[in-house]
Amino acid sequence: MNTEARAFDWAEAPAIATYNFAYLDEQSKRMIRRAILKGIAVPGYQVPFASREMPMPYGWGTGGVQVTASIIGPDDTLKVIDQGADDTTNAISIRKFFQRTTGVRTTTATTEASIIQTRHRIPETPLTAGQVLVYQVPIPEPLRFLEPRETETRTMHALEEYGVMHVKLYEDIARHGHIATTYAYPVMVQGRYVTDPSPTPKFDNPKMDQCPALQLFGAGREMRIYAIPPWTEVTSLDFEDHPFAVQAFDRPCALCGADDVFLDEVIMDDQGGRMFVCSDTDHCNGRQQAGHAGEQET
Amino acid sequence: MQPSLRPESFLEGGFADPVLGGQAVFRCIMQAMAEPGTVQPISHDLQPPEPMTATMAAIAATLCDADTSIWLDATLAANAQVVKWLGFHTGAPVTPRADQATFALVGDIGAMPALADFAQGTDSYPDRSSTLVLAVEHLDRGMALDLSGPGIRDSRTLRFAPVPSDFIAQWAANGARFPRGVDLILAAPGAVACLPRSTRVRQEEG
Numbered sequence: 001m002n003t004e005a006r007a008f009d010w011a012e013a014p015a016i017a018t019y020n021f022a023y024l025d026e027q028s029k030r031m032i033r034r035a036i037l038k039g040i041a042v043p044g045y046q047v048p049f050a051s052r053e054m055p056m057p058y059g060w061g062t063g064g065v066q067v068t069a070s071i072i073g074p075d076d077t078l079k080v081i082d083q084g085a086d087d088t089t090n091a092i093s094i095r096k097f098f099q100r101t102t103g104v105r106t107t108t109a110t111t112e113a114s115i116i117q118t119r120h121r122i123p124e125t126p127l128t129a130g131q132v133l134v135y136q137v138p139i140p141e142p143l144r145f146l147e148p149r150e151t152e153t154r155t156m157h158a159l160e161e162y163g164v165m166h167v168k169l170y171e172d173i174a175r176h177g178h179i180a181t182t183y184a185y186p187v188m189v190q191g192r193y194v195t196d197p198s199p200t201p202k203f204d205n206p207k208m209d210q211c212p213a214l215q216l217f218g219a220g221r222e223m224r225i226y227a228i229p230p231w232t233e234v235t236s237l238d239f240e241d242h243p244f245a246v247q248a249f250d251r252p253c254a255l256c257g258a259d260d261v262f263l264d265e266v267i268m269d270d271q272g273g274r275m276f277v278c279s280d281t282d283h284c285n286g287r288q289q290a291g292h293a294g295e296q297e298t
Numbered sequence: 299m300q301p302s303l304r305p306e307s308f309l310e311g312g313f314a315d316p317v318l319g320g321q322a323v324f325r326c327i328m329q330a331m332a333e334p335g336t337v338q339p340i341s342h343d344l345q346p347p348e349p350m351t352a353t354m355a356a357i358a359a360t361l362c363d364a365d366t367s368i369w370l371d372a373t374l375a376a377n378a379q380v381v382k383w384l385g386f387h388t389g390a391p392v393t394p395r396a397d398q399a400t401f402a403l404v405g406d407i408g409a410m411p412a413l414a415d416f417a418q419g420t421d422s423y424p425d426r427s428s429t430l431v432l433a434v435e436h437l438d439r440g441m442a443l444d445l446s447g448p449g450i451r452d453s454r455t456l457r458f459a460p461v462p463s464d465f466i467a468q469w470a471a472n473g474a475r476f477p478r479g480v481d482l483i484l485a486a487p488g489a490v491a492c493l494p495r496s497t498r499v500r501q502e503e504g
């Protein structure tokens with residue numbers, strides 16, 4: 001079976017004659033809605049749910065899509081980002097999917113969105129109260145790489161036995177002189193559950209702490225939903241002598257000059273020219289429109 | 299005023315549009331759960347048989363189905379129309395066991411069992427707990443509760459009435475069981491508020 005190779009494209013797909021609002025059937029929505037409420041009530045705890053088949057392969061964010069489909073309504077304005085960008089194939093396809101199945105307004109502006117579905121980034125523009133950030137999560141279990149058995153990790157969460165995670169991070173320090181984990185850097189939610197922030201860069205971890213927006217996480221293949229309510233304490237695991245620090249960049253964005261953002265390296269030409277630009281395209285465009293400029297050096 | 303329903307009318311009074319009606323009610327509950335103690339206006343067209351309140355009916359019709367068991371308190375369970383209405387509009391099985399209920403509908407708060415009598419979940423599966431829907435009369439008067447915890451910036455005041463007996467002590471015990479414990483949805487006329495198990499409650503002085 002090779003579903004990954006067969007990309008779905010809702011721009012090309014013929015209109016589906018009959019589908020439910022947001023595609024999912026109502027029974028599935030209710031089940032996911034109940035899981036979301038439990039996840040909110042126990043911040044950081046992974047609620048099992050019966051993931052449904054979606055008209056896109058796993059790896060395309062089916063968990064996030066199911067969460068969005070279960071909460072979205074006609075009054076919403078949806079933004080979809082992939083690695084910070086609104087215009088990748090994945091982001092465009094998911095946006096079209098919801099346009100087609102709900103008719104909701106869509107936007108690329110973080111400030112205009114009521115729901116933001118994301119893969120691997122948190123927008124640079126601060127989120128606000130009432131917004132919902134829906135993460136697509138591939139591996140929801142932060143302990144999975146240390147302990148493959150689900151029964152064991154579940155018990156570790158139940159007993160707050162997180163020593164193994166600290167040992168792993170400390171081995172990083174012993175080997176590299178610092179904690180080498182830069183993506184999916186584990187967080188502690190409200191002092192209780194060690195939680196996977198999804199493969200966002202650790203640069204984004206501080207944005208999760210005391211965030212005014214509701215954060216929902218959907219893992220389709222692994223069948224888990226979890227949540228971080230607004231105004232919840234989210235701390236990145238660290239040590240007194242090796243405190244958590246975000247990635248630092250030694251130059252500003254080449255397009256907008258921002259020096260407090262996460263940058264992507266972009267290859268410019270086949271002579272090896274490259275530049276570093278905001279991974280958040282909406283943030284970068286907004287700054288450029290406001291008159292900010294970078295050096296655009298290659 | 300709500301029109302009085304004929305004996306056979308349990309077939310009526312559901313969502314005119316279950317898809318968008320349920321979505322709107324759910325978002326209201328989700329926001330209330332995410333920001334505990336905020337009063338979220340709820341709008342829907344449900345007309346359940348008395349004594350079930352319209353807000354309680356909207357919550358049940360939104361969240362309950364054949365996969366969820368419902369526990370009814372004596373005042374609701376004694377009313378055949380209520381039981382039939384819930385059966386028809388949700389398909390949810392009614393359980394006599396509070397400690398096995400996915401949802402518990404409480405019409406008479408003064409007579410309700412202790413919070414500890416409902417399903418608490420386990421440390422491994424804290425989601426296997428009861429969600430209690432309480433038919434409150436007011437979300438703007440009653441005992442003033444000072445709330446803190448996830449979903450609350452610094453602190454927030456919630457008033458509701460009637461309040462379950464010995465509520466402050468019961469809620470503290472519920473919080474001490476975290477991550478186990480029950481979550482409350484307070485269903486008032488035209489509005490809901492939530493108290494998830496993560497919320498700490500203190501009675502305000504004066």
Ligand SMILES: [Zn+2]
Nearest residue numbers: 253256278284
């Ligand atoms: Zn930029």
